[in-house]
Amino acid sequence: MNASPADEPIATIDTVGLATVQDAGREGFTDVGVPRSGAWHRGRHRLAHALVHGTLDGPHPTLEILGSDVTLTIHQRQTLALVGPADLTVDGHRAPHAVAVDVSPATTVTIHHRGPGPAYVALSDWQPRTILKSAATDSFSHLGGPRGDGSPLSPGDVLMGSARTQDDRVGCFVRTEESAPTEIAVVAFDQERAEFLCAGAWQVDACARSGLRLSGPRIPASDPIPSMPVMPGAIQLLDDGTVIVLGPDGGLTGGYPVIGVIASAHLDFMADLIVAATVAFTSISARSAIEAFAVREEWLARSLVNPHDLP
Amino acid sequence: MTTHKTTWFGDRAVVIDVASPIDRELVATTVMRALPETVVRRGISSLMVEALSPDVNLEADVRRVLASVDESRKASQAPETSQAPAADATITIDVDYDGPDLLPTATFFGVADTELVQAHTSQRWRVALMGFAPGFGYLEPIEAPLLPWFSLPRRTTPRAMVPAGSVALAAGMSAIYPTSSPGGWHLIGTSRRTLFDPHNDSRPTLLVPGATVHFAAINHEPTP
Numbered sequence: 001m002n003a004s005p006a007d008e009p010i011a012t013i014d015t016v017g018l019a020t021v022q023d024a025g026r027e028g029f030t031d032v033g034v035p036r037s038g039a040w041h042r043g044r045h046r047l048a049h050a051l052v053h054g055t056l057d058g059p060h061p062t063l064e065i066l067g068s069d070v071t072l073t074i075h076q077r078q079t080l081a082l083v084g085p086a087d088l089t090v091d092g093h094r095a096p097h098a099v100a101v102d103v104s105p106a107t108t109v110t111i112h113h114r115g116p117g118p119a120y121v122a123l124s125d126w127q128p129r130t131i132l133k134s135a136a137t138d139s140f141s142h143l144g145g146p147r148g149d150g151s152p153l154s155p156g157d158v159l160m161g162s163a164r165t166q167d168d169r170v171g172c173f174v175r176t177e178e179s180a181p182t183e184i185a186v187v188a189f190d191q192e193r194a195e196f197l198c199a200g201a202w203q204v205d206a207c208a209r210s211g212l213r214l215s216g217p218r219i220p221a222s223d224p225i226p227s228m229p230v231m232p233g234a235i236q237l238l239d240d241g242t243v244i245v246l247g248p249d250g251g252l253t254g255g256y257p258v259i260g261v262i263a264s265a266h267l268d269f270m271a272d273l274i275v276a277a278t279v280a281f282t283s284i285s286a287r288s289a290i291e292a293f294a295v296r297e298e299w300l301a302r303s304l305v306n307p308h309d310l311p
Numbered sequence: 312m313t314t315h316k317t318t319w320f321g322d323r324a325v326v327i328d329v330a331s332p333i334d335r336e337l338v339a340t341t342v343m344r345a346l347p348e349t350v351v352r353r354g355i356s357s358l359m360v361e362a363l364s365p366d367v368n369l370e371a372d373v374r375r376v377l378a379s380v381d382e383s384r385k386a387s388q389a390p391e392t393s394q395a396p397a398a399d400a401t402i403t404i405d406v407d408y409d410g411p412d413l414l415p416t417a418t419f420f421g422v423a424d425t426e427l428v429q430a431h432t433s434q435r436w437r438v439a440l441m442g443f444a445p446g447f448g449y450l451e452p453i454e455a456p457l458l459p460w461f462s463l464p465r466r467t468t469p470r471a472m473v474p475a476g477s478v479a480l481a482a483g484m485s486a487i488y489p490t491s492s493p494g495g496w497h498l499i500g501t502s503r504r505t506l507f508d509p510h511n512d513s514r515p516t517l518l519v520p521g522a523t524v525h526f527a528a529i530n531h532e533p534t535p
Contacts, residue, residue, distance in 0.1 A: 033448075142490070229358075251442065252443075
């Protein structure tokens with residue numbers, strides 16, 4: 001029996017800390033209770049995707065590495081790119097970061113995660129199985145990932161796909177690193193409480209893909225609300241004054257009052273906040289947030305350099 | 312102008328406050344028809360209209376649709392309650408009323424367990440919203456409640472694990488747990504229907520927002 005191209009093992013995970021399979025997420029099922037999930041730091045995922053596949057947006061997966069080192073043994077030649085706070089070695093030799101590199105069969109690739117925040121690895125011909133049109137690992141809904149149940153990667157997991165068919169992306173690189181803003185922009189949903197939110201610094205007490213738990217200035221309590229739809233970036237106020245910022249696996253409905261929602265242009269920066277980090281917020285209008293989103297999209301597009309296009 | 316309040320929810324969604332479940336269903340179906348490129352998600356007393364990416368025109372587009380809802384209501388001079396959109400076909404869920412909380416729940420309402428089953432199966436329910444878990448529908452009574460469902464609070468201590476298929480009641484609503492999960496609702500029965508099929512890309516959930524649900528008791532009487 002002939003194996004289809006996606007049936008070939010392209011790499012085996014030898015060691016791994018906390019890493020999941022992610023992509024752009026499940027589009028079109030939120031109304032029936034299936035969250036989008038997908039990459040926490042979409043900008044880095046999209047840059048890694050673009051380095052290997054040529055476009056920022058597309059269906060291809062990345063490894064989202066949230067902690068510790070990951071080691072892979074490569075079985076089929078691939079173009080590989082790492083974007084984010086991590087270093088790359090191939091057979092023990094330092095390889096460039098944020099550059100599409102060629103990796104041969106039988107080489108050992110190690111991603112040394114530095115953090116804070118997630119790093120992303122794209123492989124040119126990796127084709128994981130999908131559930132509801134996406135390979136994204138959703139810990140909330142128990143969907144996706146190597147076993148299809150939302151669990152993260154484990155040693156021994158095999159990435160399936162095919163040998164590289166094109167090498168025209170090797171050498172493409174990302175021009176600059178992105179620096180975090182001093183204040184995270186929020187579009188107020190509850191004007192009065194948003195002012196309290198923006199009045200002082202907040203400390204991260206817990207962080208996960210479901211979201212961040214913050215403590216900081218006292219915000220006047222608000223009555224519980226009838227369950228309403230929520231999305232990643234929604235900032236909820238709990239009864240005890242704790243603030244929750246929802247992440248990609250944070251669920252779709254909530255009964256806690258919503259103070260505001262992180263501007264799309266700044267949501268990725270929440271993925272970089274770890275326990276004991278501090279963060280400050282500033283309130284902006286929806287129109288300003290949309291303008292900031294357009295500026296960042298332009299920056300992302302301009303960051304990519306294909307050396308074949310240079311004069 | 313519209314009588315509905317709208318508020319930006321971040322930069323790619325707008326929340327609409329709705330006056331009643333009937334208003335919510337009417338507005339939801341109208342917005343879905345008028346703005347097909349958006350996703351409309353339901354809350355208990357709100358709707359969220361979500362664009363795929365930040366869109367500066369979203370609120371104006373939503374308000375234009377809401378104005379048309381108000382206009383058509385005015386033109387028909389009909390009270391709001393007569394304008395419910397046509398319901399989907401009724402979904403019947405067969406239930407074995409064997410839940411561990413059946414008797415205590417009946418006692419809470421001051422009725423016999425058979426009367427609780429009678430009320431639960433006679434009530435028509437509507438999928439108000441979906442969330443908590445894929446395929447989990449929050450079901451609200453369509454007509455006047457046959458028991459004071461709203462008076463039943465959630466359990467003081469949630470269960471660490473509720474079995475898949477559990478039929479439950481709490482806070483004025485009914486639900487069926489699609490998968491095993493923690494849960495704080497009162498379990499009155501069990502259904503064998505598959506509520507979530509992750510391998511069905513076209514319709515992964517049995518329930519959909521706005522659908523009508525009818526529960527039917529499985530009869531264990533031996534046939535003569």
